[in-house]
Amino acid sequence: MQITLRRPDDWHLHLRDGEMLSAVIAASATRFARALIMPNLVPPVITGADAKAYKQRIMAAMHEQGVKSNFTPLMTLYLTENTVAQDVIDAAKDGTILAVKLYPAGATTNSASGVANLDKVMPVLEAMAANDIVLCVHGEVTDPAIDIFDREAQFIDSVLDPLRRRLPQLRIVMEHITTRNAAEYVQGSEANLAASITTHHLMINRNHMLAGGIRPHYYCLPIVKREEHRQALVSAATSADSRFFLGTDSAPHTRTAKLSECGCAGVFSAANTLECLATLFEEAQALAKLEVFASRSGPAWYGLPVNEDTVTLEKRDEPLALPMPFPVGDDTVVPFDPARPIYWHQL
Numbered sequence: 001m002q003i004t005l006r007r008p009d010d011w012h013l014h015l016r017d018g019e020m021l022s023a024v025i026a027a028s029a030t031r032f033a034r035a036l037i038m039p040n041l042v043p044p045v046i047t048g049a050d051a052k053a054y055k056q057r058i059m060a061a062m063h064e065q066g067v068k069s070n071f072t073p074l075m076t077l078y079l080t081e082n083t084v085a086q087d088v089i090d091a092a093k094d095g096t097i098l099a100v101k102l103y104p105a106g107a108t109t110n111s112a113s114g115v116a117n118l119d120k121v122m123p124v125l126e127a128m129a130a131n132d133i134v135l136c137v138h139g140e141v142t143d144p145a146i147d148i149f150d151r152e153a154q155f156i157d158s159v160l161d162p163l164r165r166r167l168p169q170l171r172i173v174m175e176h177i178t179t180r181n182a183a184e185y186v187q188g189s190e191a192n193l194a195a196s197i198t199t200h201h202l203m204i205n206r207n208h209m210l211a212g213g214i215r216p217h218y219y220c221l222p223i224v225k226r227e228e229h230r231q232a233l234v235s236a237a238t239s240a241d242s243r244f245f246l247g248t249d250s251a252p253h254t255r256t257a258k259l260s261e262c263g264c265a266g267v268f269s270a271a272n273t274l275e276c277l278a279t280l281f282e283e284a285q286a287l288a289k290l291e292v293f294a295s296r297s298g299p300a301w302y303g304l305p306v307n308e309d310t311v312t313l314e315k316r317d318e319p320l321a322l323p324m325p326f327p328v329g330d331d332t333v334v335p336f337d338p339a340r341p342i343y344w345h346q347l
């Protein structure tokens with residue numbers, strides 16, 4: 001059995017910089033046509049000039065790695081309390097960036113420069129709404145008193161919903177949603193709200209991470225939740241509702257950084273995402289809807305054309321081998337293990 005779909009895009013990707021960028025760029029650039037590149041470098045990508053320079057480093061890494069594809073990195077800016085509205089508008093107008101990313105301060109990897117007080121960025125958000133610039137949000141509260149498994153649901157009530165009431169014209173992507181609450185919130189919204197969903201949140205629940213031994217490679221943010229939440233995400237992703245699209249949140253860290261006493265959050269799923277998704281969509285009897293989720297809904301939201309070329313996946317009798325660890329200096333990056341056999345292979 002085979003399926004052919006328009007080449008997918010990845011609407012949430014961490015490519016990092018330097019030798020890590022060189023190590024991982026081919027995994028995304030040979031599979032996806034475009035990707036929305038996260039700006040949480042150290043220091044972050046804050047200005048239009050930063051984004052231009054980072055895009056050049058990505059293109060240089062592709063060239064240096066001999067990647068022959070038309071992969072287009074779509075850049076984002078990291079919103080800080082010092083962001084200048086005019087810089088954001090200029091960067092969007094001249095095509096340097098496609099969106100702006102809001103990290104609540106301290107929410108995740110490299111988010112120390114994020115926003116502690118939303119009031120401080122309201123002028124920028126108002127300018128974005130007026131100029132139709134998309135805001136991508138990491139949807140978790142950072143209050144240490146809130147349980148880590150409740151931080152996304154709490155964010156909807158205490159941050160996202162009030163923000164949407166205050167600025168209904170602002171177009172927002174709730175990124176990498178992980179709960180039934182978030183899926184239902186998006187489904188119940190009237191306009192100007194969409195969500196990306198990762199491969200790993202569609203495939204694993206918190207038992208995979210914590211039952212029968214702790215598996216640090218499944219530790220990511222937002223943290224994986226209960227099975228009922230995974231099922232709600234699968235329903236949303238396979239429903240052909242154009243408000244849900246693929247953002248892998250492929251977030252490489254070295255094996256050493258993952259397996260340390262305070263391990264980093266992030267799952268590196270770029271190298272086997274499509275095969276995992278085909279498996280999952282087939283299981284949900286929704287293979288025909290994979291193209292909507294992976295290739296059509298994202299461009300529709302961002303007002304971009306669907307990719308012209310296609311990819312083909314084939315179901316075989318022998319399972320797909322787990323991708324080998326990617327060398328980075330003396331270390332490696334360990335690809336996502338879907339915790340079950342995958343019979344789909346990308347041709």
Ligand code: NCD
Pocket residue numbers: 014040108109138219220221222249251252265266267
């Ligand atoms: C991301 C990273 O490592 O940059 N980690 C993760 O677990 N997803 C940051 C993020 O997207 O939250």
Ligand code: ZN
Pocket residue numbers: 012014038249251
């Ligand atoms: Zn991310």
